[in-house]
Amino acid sequence: MDKRKEIFPHGIPGHNLGEIEREIPNDEPPAWPINDKLKVVGKRIRRNDALAKVTGSAKYTSDIQLPGMLYAKMLRANVPHAKILSIDTSKAERHPGVRAVHVFTSDDEGSKYQDVKYAGQPLAGVAADSLDIAKEAVALIEVEYETMPFVIDTEEAMKEGAPLVYEEPIGEQTDGGDVGVTHDGSEGKGNLRGPTTSSFLGGARGDLDQGFSEADVILDRTYRTQVHTHVPLETHGVVIDWKPDQMTVYASTQSTKGVRDGLASYFDLPKNKVRVICEFMGGGFGAKHSAGTFGPMAAELSRKSGRPVWLMLDRKEEHIAEGNRPNSIHHLKIGAKKDGTLTAIQQKSHGTAGVALGAGVGRIAQGLYTCPNFSTEQYDVLTHAGPGAAWRAPGNVQGAYGLEQAIDEIADMLKTDPLVLREKIDPSEVRKVLRQRGAKSFGWKYRPPGSDTGRIKKGIGVAQSTWPRFVNLDSTVEVKMYSDGTVEVRSGVQDIGTGTKTILAQVVAEELGLKAEDITVRIGDTIFPDAPGSGGSIVTGAITPPARNAAYLVKQKLFNQVAPQLETEPSMLTVSDGMIMHKEDASKKISMRDALRRMRTGQIEASASRSDDYGGFQQPWGLAYGDLGSVQFAEVSVDTETGFVKVERITAAHSCGRPLNISQIESQVNGGVIQGVSYALYESRVMDNKTGHMMNANVDQYRMPYAKEIPDIDIVLVEEYSARSSTDAYGIGEPANIATAAAVANAVYNAIGVRLYEIPMTPASILKALNKVEQ
Amino acid sequence: MEENEKKKAKTSLSRRGFLKGAGLTTAGTVMVNSGLLAFDGKFGPPKGESYGPDAVRVSMKVNGIIRDIICEPRTTLASALRDHMGLTGTKVVCDRGSCSACTVYLDGKPVNSCMTMAMDVGDQEVTTIEGISKNGELHPVQEAFIEHDASQCGYCTPGMIMSCVHLVENKKNPTLEDVKHATRGNLCRCGTYPHVFKATLDAAKKMK
CATH class of the missing domain: 3.30.365.10 (Aldehyde oxidase/xanthine dehydrogenase, molybdopterin binding domain)
Structure with missing residues (x-):
């Protein structure tokens, strides 16, 4: 391809805006000036x-109504671990209004059905004239289980002798969980898989012992985050009309291509015989990239009945079976010199994505700050619970919750403003500007932890993040x-x-x-x-x-x-x-x-x-130069009598290259921040370790923020031109969500002078922490 | 119709009560034992008869138009609107009265249509999101939602708009706290709240 040279704007307006010459393909347009013009x-x-x-x-997928359409419902296992001896669908088949029944079978030799690995695993499905009839018919299916011991709790699952989720190597089981996963599940002992010791940023570097010996202060901490679920308002689901000449699929999906390829592969169909349509989509947040099990089920039922089949999951199914952000038990040992220079970071983490993989804590500790000596070990722990899935910046939200509190603690040990410490150790030029402009807009004036008096204590906190520019x-x-x-x-x-x-x-x-x-x-x-x-x-x-x-x-x-x-x-x-x-x-x-x-x-x-980035990629598969930075500031008030935390306001300073639509970017940031606040204070998947069932698989008991819990959100958007493509624009979905929980946690610490080390920070956990102070 | 009788009719078949009480009638039979049809018989089933499990004819006025549907007595208003009338703007998210995505008006008052039985509507007029714009003209709240980017995925938007329209139609000069109060039951997972607040306050200002 012939190329030509073009001059592009380069840098940050109001900071270091200049120009740069790039060689670009001849069939691509000249450089746009900065947004002002x-x-x-x-x-x-x-x-x-x-x-x-x-x-x-x-019209969303759930709204699709086709002539002759049937409604489908799936039967799900009501025990967490079992062999299935028999599935009897005869009563369901005879139920008036039922048009098709399908049972998932196993390809494995020796067993007709797949073993049950979590309560909620889909076993069979019914298509009927109405959803009520389908539900009735599903209740008529009789399943004979041979139950087996199971384990739900992460730390219990790590113990020797714990019931095993898989006896055999499991290969790729992840639905895109943590982008940083580099192990394939074949390595590991018991329920442990991994560890991940490297990412595309590289592996261990330097010499940890040397690094810790040079340190003036060493912090050694464990940070814990919960499992939480995506709760898109529109659940996962499809409407499938399988005609002899084409399978037409209406899907609530984040990837029309992914659903097409998945169904084509599952049924061995040519790709040009599967058409996937998603005109409006009611929320995804990472969990909706594939056809799942509901896709093949709806297709089977459509094939058997010769009719279009509507199969949208209900709220409970959505919680238990269609993804969650894995928890983390995140251990960080960090050494620093008196002047703040980091000398060593040692990271070790465990987390569970249930029956799937992808519970790493990402690359935040590896890449955010300058530190010559680093190592990481990130383990997946298998448990008998629903599979995890990618969730807005997979791994990195858990990772940032740990790292950004650790940096806060080091600042505390060094008796310095945490913002000043970050200025010292953060090599990023754009985050320097984000800190300056964000701090100004927020009115950042550091005050020592626990220095507020009175029953309701206010506190401020800051946290940062980075996210790669994937292309x-x-x-x-x-x-x-x-x-x-x-x-x-x-x-x-x-x-x-x-x-x-x-x-x-x-x-x-x-x-x-x-x-x-x-x-x-x-x-x-x-x-x-x-x-x-x-x-x-x-x-x-x-x-x-x-x-x-x-x-x-x-x-x-x-x-x-x-x-x-x-x-x-x-x-x-x-x-x-x-x-x-x-x-x-x-x-x-x-x-x-x-x-x-x-x-x-x-x-x-x-x-x-899409052509290659101008000036090429960091890595040829599409890892671009630069990053998507954020610095978020939080102010909270903590009622020390009731333990209630209120996030009063957040200033979110972000960069995403050339911003394309300001109001939409603000909407994205609002959403990321609110989900982060929810993660920090409210939501958690509650499992019953005795039965293996999720206890709050609904909207009323699964706590999320509503209008009255929403903080004031102030957004500082920094334009950054890097001359890498004809639009020079990037997304902001994940960056908006990474730093919030850590910023809120740091602010809570700043308010009450006690750190919790675990989210969600509920009134009960706040009171418990405060009692410790009194003891 | 006596006022207290009418009140009783409106609450006699609430879904919660129905679900609790109907445990005895697993096939979905409903005993209508109240003055549900003390009006002229056009809407809903007559008084004192038992219905189900077979489908029955239910009539109601929706967005100014009388709609006749044949549905099972256990059908919720949300399902009647969506599955029987094709009015899919009303969304079902939690299906238990916890998220307000299914908000419609009965005689101008917001209710969760997932918690209301279709047979219980009677002669109350139903307004759905499809009935909020009149003669192709958007309501100021709808205009403001577009202007302030108050939808992301849009799935909570119909319910959110029903709550906000009800506020601005019934309260002059609402404050931010009023908007938060009006939308306190509306769940949005994308986090549109800040823009919903701005949009509603802006719409209220323009309606003065």
């Missing part, structure tokens, strides 16, 4: 699917212009509520000199070009450059047709406000609409795929 990008543009959402006309190169966008001047953008990518649909319109509108509302965006359908799943904060950085590039190619085609009419060269043309104009001669112009009307074909189109 753009018309559509970087503005508060209304979400292009908001009208459907506020009027109730948006998925399998990202393609098609842009079409019709002869009436209308524009359509097409891609298989889905919008899970983050605003992907709107930013696609923005980048295309900016390139074509149009308004965002002039662009129709059709996404969430595998008949359009492939695009990545919505996870890892990948989508914005992956899909907006090809969208802009495809629009640029369409524009070039149009210029080629128009140039002779205007008696000039295509390269001399430009667009603005719907007009095609000569760059130097204002008299030579034509409206885009007139130009399109004179085309030979009814439409012109182009597609583009």
Whole structure:
């Protein structure tokens, strides 16, 4: 591919903004200036699917109703560990209104059914004329179990002689849990798997003993986090219509491609015979990347009945079987010199993703601060509980909860402001700016822990995070212009509520000199070009450059047709406000609409795929240079009589490259912060160790914040230009969630002068901690 | 209809009571023993008869239009709206009155439609999210939700809007605390609350 050189903006406006020359592919557009000089990008543009959402006309998967559609329900194991001796569906089959029954069987020799590994594991399913009938029929299925000993508690599962979840090596069992998992489950003893000792940042470095011997202070602590579940308001589920010529799948998914590939592989179908559609999606947060078990079940029931089948999980099923963020028992030993310099970090962690893998604590301790000596050992502990799944910055939220409190504690030991300590040990230029601007906006003025007096004590805390800039190169966008001047953008990518649909319109509108509302965006359908799943904060950085590039190619085609009419060269043309104009001669112009009307074909189109970053990648698979930084500040008040903690306000300072849509970014950050507050104070999966069942698999007892618990959230957004793609934009979904719980924990410590070391920080745990002080 | 009789009718078949009491009638039979149909017989089943498990005809006025459906007596209002009338704007999230995603109005008053039996609606007028905009014109709260980006995934949005519209239609100059109080039962997992608050206060200001 021919390349050319272009000058790009580079750096942080108001700090170190400059220019840089990059070599870029010839078929990609020239550099955009910074957002100040753009018309559509970087503005508060209304979400292009908001009208459907506020009027109730948006059709989610759960809203799909097809002619002849049946409703399905799955039978789930009611014991946590068992061999299945028999499953008798005869009564269910005879129940009036039942149209199909399917039982999952095992491919293993010697047993007809798969062993039950957790309470809630799906065993069979029924499709019937109504959901009530399907539920009745499921209750008529008789299962004979041979129950076996089980273990739910993480530390119990680690003991020698604990009931084993798997007798054999398990291979890849993770649903994308921790991105840092580098072991495959084949190594390990008992219920332990791993350890993970390296990530794409490398492995152990330096010499720990040497590092600790150089330290003036050494901190040795264990931090604990809970298992919590995603609770997307729309549960996992599908509507599947399996016709002889095609399987059509409506899916509540973060990855249309993932569901298509999963079902094609499961049923050995060609990919072009499976079509997956997701127009509106009611929340994912990491757990909705695959077809799960409900996908194959709905497909089997559709095949058997010859009818479309609706299979959405209920709230209980969602909690127990469709993902959770693994817990962590996170041990950190950190050495530092008097001046704050870190000399050694030793990390060891255990966590359970139930029957799955992915309970590592990520790369935060490995990469956030300068420290020459480092080692990590991250173990998965298998338990008889529902499988974990990716959850907004997998691993790193648990990791940050530990590390960022440890840094706070070291600051305390050194009697220094924790913000000042971070200034000393954090090599990141963008986080330096985030700290400065965030602290100013928050009004950060450090005060010693426990120095507030009175019954209600206020405290402040800060925590930081980093998240990699992942780029998925399998990202393609098609842009079409019709002869009436209308524009359509097409891609298989889905919008899970983050605003992907709107930013696609923005980048295309900016390139074509149009308004965002002039662009129709059709996404969430595998008949359009492939695009990545919505996870890892990948989508914005992956899909907006090809969208802009495809629009640029369409524009070039149009210029080629128009140039002779205007008696000039295509390269001399430009667009603005719907007009095609000569760059130097204002008299030579034509409206885009007139130009399109004179085309030979009814439409012109182009597609583009994500190219490598300008200047290349850190690692060729798509690890880009730079990171997505955040510094979050929290103020809390703690009622020392009742133990209630209230998060009063959060200042969240973030960077995500070139911001594309300010209001949508603010929405994302609000969401990440609120989920972080919830993680710190409220939610927890409560398991009964005696029965293996989840005790709060609902919305009323699974505590989450509502309107009255929402803190004031102040967002500081820092533009950072790095000239790595035609949009230079990145996502913000995960970064928004990483630092919050640690910032809140540090603020609680600052308020009461006692650290809890475990979340959620409930009134009971606060009172317990305060009693310790009195003793 | 006597006022106290009407009150009794409205509460006689609440889902909670139904679920508790209907343990005896596992097939879903419902005994209507109140003055449920003391009005003219157009809406709901007549008084004193038992229904179920077979489907019955239930009529109700939804967004100004009289709708007739055939449903089992155990059908909730949420299911009647979604599964029988295709009004899928109303969402079912927790199915036990804990999240307000299924909020609709009965005679202008917000209720959880997942906790209301379809047969219990009687002559009360139902308003759903689909009935909030009039003649294609958005309600100021809907406008403000768009303007302030108060939806993310959008699944809580219909219920959220029902709570906020009810507030601004019934209280002049609401404060932030009023908005928080009005939406105190609405669960949003994406974290749209700050923008919902802004949008509702802005809409209230514009409605002055």
